[in-house]
Amino acid sequence: xxxxxxxxxxxxxxxxxxxxxxxxxxxxxxxxxxxxxxxxxxxxxxxxxxxxxxxxxxxxxxxxxxxxxxxxxxxxxxxxxxxxxxxxxxxxxxxxxxxxxxxxxxxxxxxxxxxxxxxxxxxxxxxxxxxxxxxxxxxxxxxxxxxxxxxxxxxxxxxxxxxxxxxxxxxxxxxxxxxxxxxxxxxxxxxxxxxx
Amino acid sequence: xxxxxxxxxxxxxxxxxxxxxxxxxxxxxxxxxxxxxxxxxxxxxxxxxxxxxxxxxxxxxxxxxxxxxxxxxxxxxxxxxxxxxxxxxxxxxxxxxxxxxxxxxxxxxxxxxxxxxxxxxxxxxxxxxxxxxxxxxxxxxxxxxxxxxxxxxxxxxxxxxxxxxxxxxxxxxxxxxxxxxxxxxxxxxxxxxxxxxxxxxxxxxxxxxxxxxxxxxxxxxxxxxxxxxxxxxxxxxxxxxxxxxxxxxxxxxxxxxxxxxxxxxxxxxxxxxxxxxxxxxxxxxxxxxxxxxxxxxxxxxxxxxxxxxxxxxxxxxxxxxxxxxxxxxxxxxxxxxxxxxxxxxxxxxxxxxxxxxxxxxxxxxxxxxxxxxxxxxxxx
Numbered sequence: 116x117x118x119x120x121x122x123x124x125x126x127x128x129x130x131x132x133x134x135x136x137x138x139x140x141x142x143x144x145x146x147x148x149x150x151x152x153x154x155x156x157x158x159x160x161x162x163x164x165x166x167x168x169x170x171x172x173x174x175x176x177x178x179x180x181x182x183x184x185x186x187x188x189x190x191x192x193x194x195x196x197x198x199x200x201x202x203x204x205x206x207x208x209x210x211x212x213x214x215x216x217x218x219x220x221x222x223x224x225x226x227x228x229x230x231x232x233x234x235x236x237x238x239x240x241x242x243x244x245x246x247x248x249x250x251x252x253x254x255x256x257x258x259x260x261x262x263x264x265x266x267x268x269x270x271x272x273x274x275x276x277x278x279x280x281x282x283x284x285x286x287x288x289x290x291x292x293x294x295x296x297x298x299x300x301x302x303x304x305x306x307x308x309x310x311x
Numbered sequence: 312x313x314x315x316x317x318x319x320x321x322x323x324x325x326x327x328x329x330x331x332x333x334x335x336x337x338x339x340x341x342x343x344x345x346x347x348x349x350x351x352x353x354x355x356x357x358x359x360x361x362x363x364x365x366x367x368x369x370x371x372x373x374x375x376x377x378x379x380x381x382x383x384x385x386x387x388x389x390x391x392x393x394x395x396x397x398x399x400x401x402x403x404x405x406x407x408x409x410x411x412x413x414x415x416x417x418x419x420x421x422x423x424x425x426x427x428x429x430x431x432x433x434x435x436x437x438x439x440x441x442x443x444x445x446x447x448x449x450x451x452x453x454x455x456x457x458x459x460x461x462x463x464x465x466x467x468x469x470x471x472x473x474x475x476x477x478x479x480x481x482x483x484x485x486x487x488x489x490x491x492x493x494x495x496x497x498x499x500x501x502x503x504x505x506x507x508x509x510x511x512x513x514x515x516x517x518x519x520x521x522x523x524x525x526x527x528x529x530x531x532x533x534x535x536x537x538x539x540x541x542x543x544x545x546x547x548x549x550x551x552x553x554x555x556x557x558x559x560x561x562x563x564x565x566x567x568x569x570x571x572x573x574x575x576x577x578x579x580x581x582x583x584x585x586x587x588x589x590x591x592x593x594x595x596x597x598x599x600x601x602x603x604x605x606x607x608x609x610x611x612x613x614x615x616x617x618x619x620x621x622x623x624x625x626x627x628x629x630x631x632x633x634x635x636x637x638x639x640x641x642x643x644x645x646x647x648x649x650x651x652x653x654x655x656x657x658x659x660x661x662x663x664x665x666x667x668x669x670x671x672x673x674x675x676x677x678x679x680x681x682x683x684x685x686x687x688x689x690x691x
Contacts, residue, residue: 178353179448180476182385186449207363216359218385 121223122147123231124166126157126181132242136170139234154180161188168228169218170235173211185218206233213239258296265299268306315541318347320357320369323575324479325498325585325604326400326526327370328565329612332552333545335568341551342544350574353478354448355385361531362388367538368545370396371529374622376645378450381632391535392527392619393650394546395612397553398605400525400585401453401516402501403460405493406486409434409442410511410593422590422598424514424676428464431513435466445477445485445494452516452525455625457495460519463677468629483507497525498585498604499577506581511593517602520675522609524618527646535650543654550612550655557607562586610663612651617668619646620683627686634688 123145127133133150140148149164151157154177161184171181206229210216213236219228262284269280284302288295317339321327330348333339339346349366351357357369358379376390405413414420416437418430435442444461446454458468468474477485479500485491487509494504504510516523528549535542556565566579566586575582584590588603605611623642627634648666655662670680 173356174352176352176478176480178355179478182355183449183476185385208365211360211363211365216355 120147121145121167121227121231122165123149124161124164124169125150126152126154126169126171126175128152128175129172132172132239135238135242136235139238140231143230143234145231157181157184161185167220167223168231170231171216171218173214173216178216182218206236210236213243215239258294258299261296261299261303265302268302272306315343315538315544316345316347317367317541317545318349318365320349320351320360320366322351322354322357322370323577324370324400324500324526325569325575325582326396327574328556328569328586329396329549329552329606330370331569331574332556332565333548336552336555338551338555339545339548342548344541344544344548346545346548348573354451357529358384358388358390359386361390361529362386364531364534367534367541368528368530370526372448372451373524373527373618374450374452374455374626375448376527376529377619377622377626377642378631380641380645381626381638383450383626383632389532390529390645391532391647391650392529392614392645393535393542393647393654394528394549395524395614395618396526396528396549397607398522398524398609398611399515399517399602400604401456401495401497402512402590403457403493403495403514404482404486404501404504404510404512405431406489406491406510407508408489409492410513413513418513420592422512422514422518422592422600424460424519425464427513428460428466431461432465435471441471441473442492443473443475443490445475445482445491445496447479447496448476449631450626452523452622453495453497455622455629456516456519456523458625458629459675460514463675463679483509486510499575499581502581502584502591503577505591505593508594512590513592515590515600515603517600517604518676520673521602522605522611524615524621527614535647539650542650546651546654547658550658550660553607553612556586557605557611559587613663614646614648614651615663615668616643616646616648616666617673617681617683619643620686621673621681624681624683624686628689630689634686639683639686 123140125133125136130152137148137150151160210232215235217232265284266277266280269275269283270277284295284298288298319330321330334346334348354372360366361369376392378384379388379390412434413430416430416433419426444457446457461468466472479496482494482496482500483504486504501512505512555561562583566582569575570577570579570582585604588600589597590600591597619642623639626632632638652662670682673681
């Protein structure tokens with residue numbers, strides 16, 4: 116371990132995202148990387164980790180408490196927010212939009228830290244995209260299930276073919292300017308009410 | 312009339328009220344301002360997003376601009392406070408377990424700070440476990456008024472009891488879990504603790520220090536200097552909001568608006584407690600607290616230089632900053648009654664004749680007053 120190697124601390128309650136950031140830092144050649152998933156743990160471990168750089172999630176409501184720990188900690192005597200270099204407005208905006216923030220010890224050269232924040236921003240964004248896609252896929256699956264159930268009701272009660280049942284759902288949706296899944300949901304609810 | 316877009320950051324607290332009402336009642340629009348409000352999750356986010364220009368203005372804790380200008384924050388930004396967002400609004404809540412002990416130690420069950428503090432001092436003196444109190448931020452009215460109450464009651468903060476930082480929405484749970492024994496926070500978080508059955512309100516800021524300041528409108532200094540007309544228009548909109556909120560006939564509607572999903576996302580009857588001053592101290596035990604939260608009366612939105620200096624004096628008292636004449640001048644310059652006067656004058660409202668309060672105008676529950684010409688470094 117070289118003396119000049121940076122000690123990096125990642126604080127993130129989202130364990131998966133923290134692991135993704137950690138992996139990115141290790142791939143970039145950093146070996147002194149610590150991850151903490153709960154704010155409570157920070158007070159206990161910050162002295163032992165003695166971070167030069169702290170990467171945190173901006174949505175963490177505990178950020179005020181974390182800053183207070185940094186202020187109290189002798190390990191990070193003068194933490195400076197990464198955004199201190201206001202000349203790079205685009206990078207700052209990108210970090211805030213991605214939802215990531217960083218603190219560095221005073222005096223650390225910014226060019227040593229910038230790649231760390233850039234990588235964190237990229238991985239935060241990739242992670243959000245992944246989650247969004249996952250949510251969309253989950254919703255699509257839910258909707259398909261609803262439509263299948265609505266079709267089954269029409270086939271059973273109106274004696275339609277599967278194709279005709281779907282055509283009827285889609286036509287109704289178009290006429291009412293609603294989504295097919297919404298019509299399917301209404302039909303399922305109505306059928307439930309009418310059941311003996 | 313200016314046609315201006317302003318984005319303001321706020322935290323879900325009762326005293327985000329003036330910003331919310333200025334937007335929702337069309338008062339900002341009437342001044343030519345397209346006001347966008349963004350709910351944030353921490354004061355650190357508010358500060359950073361003002362610093363990088365995402366927010367032109369924001370609701371801020373009264374000491375925040377002073378701390379930023381004195382270089383006590385992790386980010387280097389100059390912030391001015393051209394307006395206060397009301398007076399009072401805070402309370403101190405303790406756990407049921409601590410309240411039982413205070414009751415045995417002679418607490419009368421009123422909200423008067425002196426007897427409650429005396430009872431707490433007897434509990435602390437009896438030993439039996441070190442007590443822990445939570446506040447929302449080190450540079451907050453909550454921290455400094457809790458410390459004032461403890462110290463005036465004969466309890467030494469840090470030496471006799473611990474004070475930790477906790478986001479307000481976690482306080483009731485922490486109280487119920489026994490992680491903390493009490494907290495000082497803004498509404499609705501005291502009433503939320505009572506509603507959850509986690510604790511009891513033992514005293515209120517309005518009794519510790521009548522007509523005391525809390526949140527301010529924080530503005531990045533460079534933006535304020537570059538956009539004087541936009542800022543003045545916003546101050547007028549907020550002043551109009553304070554007039555509307557100051558009328559008790561509007562409290563129910565104000566609570567309903569503030570409780571909406573984009574703002575506090577809370578039932579309006581919970582918000583009405585702080586707004587009307589009819590506080591439930593414990594379940595089923597309601598008292599009427601005069602001037603609990605004051606949006607307009609008593610020059611509630613005036614950014615008194617003396618208030619800035621009181622916060623500065625507390626920073627000196629608790630070792631946050633070393634007292635020097637330069638620091639004191641910097642703290643005084645953080646509040647900008649000149650900007651307020653210039654903007655509000657067209658309303659024809661009666662404005663204070665001086666930017667500073669006389670010592671006799673600031674009375675604390677222990678009989679002390681505050682004289683900014685006599686700030687001294689505490690002896691170690």
